[in-house]
Amino acid sequence: MGTKKKGGKKDKPSQKERPKSKKKHTHVQVWKLYDAKGDKLVRKRDHCPRCGLGTFIAVYKNRKYCGKCHWSQISKE
Numbered sequence: 001m002g003t004k005k006k007g008g009k010k011d012k013p014s015q016k017e018r019p020k021s022k023k024k025h026t027h028v029q030v031w032k033l034y035d036a037k038g039d040k041l042v043r044k045r046d047h048c049p050r051c052g053l054g055t056f057i058a059v060y061k062n063r064k065y066c067g068k069c070h071w072s073q074i075s076k077e
């Protein structure tokens with residue numbers, strides 16, 4: 001069990017004490033999502049059913065997620 005201080009407060013570091021992550025948000029490298037086959041470009045990712053063409057959805061092991069409209073679909077396998 002976690003240690004408790006006087007007053008029954010949880011031993012959790014405050015927002016200032018917590019270390020900030022140094023990783024900055026990077027732009028999505030869209031060119032990586034296309035595959036050039038001859039003269040045609042093949043999309044490696046599906047587009048979002050809500051946002052339509054022009055958006056890519058992130059594909060994880062068991063789910064798909066659109067970062068734009070927060071649409072997500074869990075695939076059962």
Ligand SMILES: [Zn+2]
Pocket residue numbers: 048049050051052055066067068069070071
């Ligand atoms: Zn979307």
